[in-house]
Amino acid sequence: MKAVQLVAWHSDPALVEVDVPTAGPGQVVLKVAGAGLCHSDLHLLHDFANGMFPWGPPFTLGHENSGWVHQVGAGVEGLSIGQPVAVFGPWGCGHCAACDRGQDTYCHAPTDSYGSAFGGGLGVDGGQAEFMLVPDARFLVPIPDALDPVAAAPLTDAGLTPYHAVKMSLPKLMPGSTALCIGVGGLGHMGVQFIKALSSANIIAMDLKDEALALATACGADLTIRGDAEDAVAQVKEATGGRGADVVIDFVGLDATLAQAAACAKVQGDMTIVGVGGGSFPMSLFSPPYECNVRSIYWGTRSELGEVLALAAKGLITPEYSTYSLDQALDAYAAMEAGKLKGRAVIVP
Ligand SMILES: [Zn+2]
Numbered sequence: 001m002k003a004v005q006l007v008a009w010h011s012d013p014a015l016v017e018v019d020v021p022t023a024g025p026g027q028v029v030l031k032v033a034g035a036g037l038c039h040s041d042l043h044l045l046h047d048f049a050n051g052m053f054p055w056g057p058p059f060t061l062g063h064e065n066s067g068w069v070h071q072v073g074a075g076v077e078g079l080s081i082g083q084p085v086a087v088f089g090p091w092g093c094g095h096c097a098a099c100d101r102g103q104d105t106y107c108h109a110p111t112d113s114y115g116s117a118f119g120g121g122l123g124v125d126g127g128q129a130e131f132m133l134v135p136d137a138r139f140l141v142p143i144p145d146a147l148d149p150v151a152a153a154p155l156t157d158a159g160l161t162p163y164h165a166v167k168m169s170l171p172k173l174m175p176g177s178t179a180l181c182i183g184v185g186g187l188g189h190m191g192v193q194f195i196k197a198l199s200s201a202n203i204i205a206m207d208l209k210d211e212a213l214a215l216a217t218a219c220g221a222d223l224t225i226r227g228d229a230e231d232a233v234a235q236v237k238e239a240t241g242g243r244g245a246d247v248v249i250d251f252v253g254l255d256a257t258l259a260q261a262a263a264c265a266k267v268q269g270d271m272t273i274v275g276v277g278g279g280s281f282p283m284s285l286f287s288p289p290y291e292c293n294v295r296s297i298y299w300g301t302r303s304e305l306g307e308v309l310a311l312a313a314k315g316l317i318t319p320e321y322s323t324y325s326l327d328q329a330l331d332a333y334a335a336m337e338a339g340k341l342k343g344r345a346v347i348v349p
């Protein structure tokens with residue numbers, strides 16, 4: 001079968017021919033419905049190197065995946081052939097306290113899990129292929145009937161990660177509050193929708209591209225601000241009575257956006273870093289403001305993926321994406337690298 005693989009560190013993805021996987025005990029093979037491209041793939045391709053992780057290429061890319069159950073291994077129960085499922089991406093040991101909470105992202109014993117890989121597409125074979133091996137049926141979440149299985153693919157990361165960020169800040173998203181989303185790309189446009197679906201907070205979106213700001217408005221943002229405007233921070237302050245935003249989520253994570261996030265946050269607000277931009281910012285007694293919670297997050301929990309799929313099935317959130325065949329996958333990566341995607345790119349084998 002065809003697969004899009006990372007064959008060596010510091011290289012572009014390659015379309016290669018690999019064997020169709022078979023399901024061992026407890027495992028499941030999916031016929032892939034959709035496999036999203038993620039900006040973090042670019043870091044995987046260009047920035048990672050030997051020795052950084054206990055795993056490395058070659059492996060099939062794609063850590064946002066959905067499909068139909070194609071084959072189940074011995075001992076797998078509760079799944080039927082042809083059933084649409086979404087893949088929970090971070091693959092932990094399944095036995096520690098973090099995995100017990102469905103929080104494989106923070107597994108206490110990752111060296112025991114799948115050769116220390118982070119998950120499919122992150123060290124072991126992911127979903128950018130015709131079929132995908134999922135090493136444990138517990139990583140599969142049923143897709144509700146009302147939801148297109150292809151649309152479920154980007155929701156497993158571009159949906160789940162911003163959902164986790166928004167959910168952690170829900171107590172601060174009271175009526176009359178303000179949330180600021182910095183970066184309206186694959187994750188940010190979902191972040192705006194989750195805030196809209198789960199709260200009545202005023203939503204401000206910031207981005208460098210007018211097209212992204214138009215998408216933010218379509219997703220429910222009340223005010224959009226060009227991030228490169230000299231008075232971008234002042235505009236946020238003006239829109240919040242001088243106090244700043246109760247919740248700031250930085251979906252970019254560059255030096256410049258982190259500085260804006262810290263400057264726009266309110267006293268006792270939340271500032272959450274989601275984007276893998278590699279930036280940093282100076283923290284002092286006075287900035288971010290007093291008692292502002294600053295945190296970074298990584299992906300979300302298994303149960304939250306079910307919640308994201310439920311929201312999408314009700315039509316309360318809608319991922320923006322364009323589809324590409326496996327043969328077009330390398331073009332999709334090039335478009336992502338050039339910043340030409342609106343929302344997400346999803347490979348549909
Ligand atoms: Zn990702």
Ligand SMILES: [Zn+2]
Pocket residue numbers: 092093094095096097098099104106107108109110
């Ligand atoms: Zn674990």
